[in-house]
Structures are given as C-alpha cells and as structure tokens.
Amino acid sequence: MLTCARWLEELIDHALERPASAALSAHLATCAGCAAALADWRARADQLDADVRTLVVREPSSNLPSRVLAGIESGPVLFTWAWQARTAMVGAVLIASIVFVTYDLGALKNERAQSTATASAGAALSQWRAPTDVLLYDK
Amino acid sequence: MAGARSETMGFSTASAHSATEFERRLRETQRVVYQIAYGVLGNDADAEDVSQDVFLRAYRKLGGLRDPEKFRAWVARMSLRLALNHQRAADRAQRRNSSWFQNSALPAASAETEVEARDFHSRLRDEIRCLPEKLRGVLLLSAVNGLDTREVAGILGIPEGTVRSRLHSARKQLLRRFSPC
Numbered sequence: 130m131l132t133c134a135r136w137l138e139e140l141i142d143h144a145l146e147r148p149a150s151a152a153l154s155a156h157l158a159t160c161a162g163c164a165a166a167l168a169d170w171r172a173r174a175d176q177l178d179a180d181v182r183t184l185v186v187r188e189p190s191s192n193l194p195s196r197v198l199a200g201i202e203s204g205p206v207l208f209t210w211a212w213q214a215r216t217a218m219v220g221a222v223l224i225a226s227i228v229f230v231t232y233d234l235g236a237l238k239n240e241r242a243q244s245t246a247t248a249s250a251g252a253a254l255s256q257w258r259a260p261t262d263v264l265l266y267d268k
Numbered sequence: 269m270a271g272a273r274s275e276t277m278g279f280s281t282a283s284a285h286s287a288t289e290f291e292r293r294l295r296e297t298q299r300v301v302y303q304i305a306y307g308v309l310g311n312d313a314d315a316e317d318v319s320q321d322v323f324l325r326a327y328r329k330l331g332g333l334r335d336p337e338k339f340r341a342w343v344a345r346m347s348l349r350l351a352l353n354h355q356r357a358a359d360r361a362q363r364r365n366s367s368w369f370q371n372s373a374l375p376a377a378s379a380e381t382e383v384e385a386r387d388f389h390s391r392l393r394d395e396i397r398c399l400p401e402k403l404r405g406v407l408l409l410s411a412v413n414g415l416d417t418r419e420v421a422g423i424l425g426i427p428e429g430t431v432r433s434r435l436h437s438a439r440k441q442l443l444r445r446f447s448p449c
Contacts, residue, residue, distance in 0.1 A: 145439050174443055180392055181411045181442075184310070189302035189319060194294050197323040 136163055144170030294323055297340050301347040307408040308351035310393055318354055322346045341422045395445050403438035410435050
C-alpha cells in the first residue's frame with residue numbers, strides 16, 4: 130500500500146471523521162494507494178476506539194453504595210489522606226518557623242554577648258599599663 | 269441517618285426524602301463515577317477508593333449544588349479530578365501498579381492470546397498516560413459508555429467544539445503511535 134506522503138496527515142484526519150477537503154476528495158478518486166490507505170486508517174481507528182473502550186468497561190463492586198452510606202453514617206470523614214497531608218504540611222511549616230526563630234534569637238543573643246565582651250575587653254585594654262610603665266612615667 | 273443527612277441535602281426539604289434521593293442518585297451514577305476512575309487508574313482497588321471518596325465528598329458538599337440535575341456531571345468531574353490526583357501521587361511515589369491485569373475483563377482465550385492482549389492493553393494504557401492531561405481526560409470520558417460530547421463538555425466545563433477537537437487530537441496521537449509508519 131503506497132500512500133502519497135503529502136496527503137498523509139489529511140488522510141488520517143479524514144479517517145478520524147474529519148471532512149475531506151475538495152482537493153483530498155479529488156485525489157482519492159484517482160489514487161488507489163491513498164484510497165486503500167484511508168480504509169486501513171479507518172479500520173485501525175475503529176479498532177483503537179474499541180480497545181480504549183475496553184479499558185473503562187468495568188462494573189463497581191455491588192457493595193459500593195453500602196460502603197458510601199456507611200461512611201456517611203459514621204460522620205464526617207476528618208482523617209482523609211488529604212487532611213493528613215495538609216496537617217503534616219502545616220506542622221512542618223510551624224516547626225520550621227519555630228526552629229528558625231529560635232536559632233535567629235540565639236544568634237542575636239550570642240552576637241550581643243560577643244559585642245559586650247569585646248567592648249569591655251577594649252575598655253580593660255585601654256586601662257592596662259605594663260609594669261615598666263611605672264618606671265617610665267611615674268617619675 | 270436521615271437526621272444527620274438533612275443539614276446537607278439540597279435536593280429537598282424533607283430529610284427522609286433527601287436521604288432516599290441521595291441514595292438513588294448514588295446508585296444511578298456509581299457506574300459512571302467508577303468507570304472514569306478505573307479508566308484513569310486501571311485497577312479496581314484504587315477506583316473503588318476514589319469512587320467512595322467522590323460520593324462522600326459529594327454528600328458533604330451537596331448543599332453547594334444548586335441544580336440537582338447536574339449531579340451526574342458534578343460527580344463525574346470529581347471522579348476525573350480525584351483519579352488524576354491519585355495517579356499523580358502514585359507517579360510521584362514511583363509506585364508501579366501491577367494489578368492492572370488482575371481480574372481483567374479481557375475475554376477468556378488461550379494463554380498466548382491472553383498474554384498478547386494483556387501486553388497490548390498495557391501498552392495502550394501507557395500510551396494514554398503519555399497523552400497530555402487535557403487530551404487524556406476527554407479521551408477517557410468519551411470512552412465511558414453513555415457519555416456523549418455534550419455531557420463530556422458539561423463535565424469538563426469546556427465547549428463541545430473543544431471536546432471534539434481534543435478527542436480528535438488524542439485519537440490521532442494514539443493512532444500514530446500504534447501504526448507502523
């Protein structure tokens with residue numbers, strides 16, 4: 130089966146039920162290869178549609194309604210996974226904030242203590258006299 | 269139970285009637301809800317959990333549903349959204365679901381034919397999962413028996429023309445992937 134390359138896209142579109150342009154219709158009337166290819170694409174498309182439908186042909190279990198109704202009976206569902214995920218996330222953010230603030234305050238405190246110590250050391254240093262200073266200046 | 273339900277029922281003022289009404293709608297729509305979830309997730313256990321979650325949420329939020337006639341579209345939309353969320357979470361955890369083949373609805377045949385069919389369906393499912401989410405949603409909803417273009421458009425909140433266009437793109441992409449050329 131030989132398909133004219135320039136018509137391929139339009140041929141597939143037409144196989145998927147999109148109306149053919151006048152040009153494609155004219156071409157199909159004269160090209161046996163493309164006409165055969167169109168029939169082939171249509172058959173493939175039909176088969177694929179049927180296959181996709183089989184993926185969802187499924188019946189729920191007979192006790193689905195009773196499970197739902199039992200869930201309603203037991204009250205609001207507070208502990209769903211979404212609720213748990215949200216709670217965990219809020220908790221994590223809260224803990225991270227506390228750790229950050231505590232660390233930040235600790236660092237600030239240390240910084241202040243250090244600057245106080247530096248200042249008092251500087252003051253002490255300015256008062257300091259070497260033992261020989263007495264000999265040099267106290268005369 | 270009727271007393272507990274009465275506060276959220278938007279269908280009717282009489283609680284006993286409302287409880288019956290919710291149950292009736294649950295039974296009417298359970299198949300659509302389940303098939304959408306199953307189409308996305310591909311296994312019974314997850315589809316069942318998502319379906320149950322859909323109806324419990326629907327019950328809790330029922331007061332917000334102004335038009336009871338839209339119940340089916342409403343729960344169908346919830347099913348698609350929750351199933352996709354569920355799948356994303358599963359993907360993130362890189363949990364490969366191997367139960368797709370269990371209790372499969374494929375026709376009984378020789379072992380070889382069955383294996384081939386399973387391989388094909390597995391590949392088809394993988395290819396569908398590779399489609400962009402917008403195309404995948406339309407494709408799966410359209411495959412559910414009983415949902416026409418108008419209903420799919422209502423579920424997704426998009427124009428019918430967009431549904432047709434997305435369905436065309438999804439089918440075309442799949443067709444190209446399953447064709448030799």
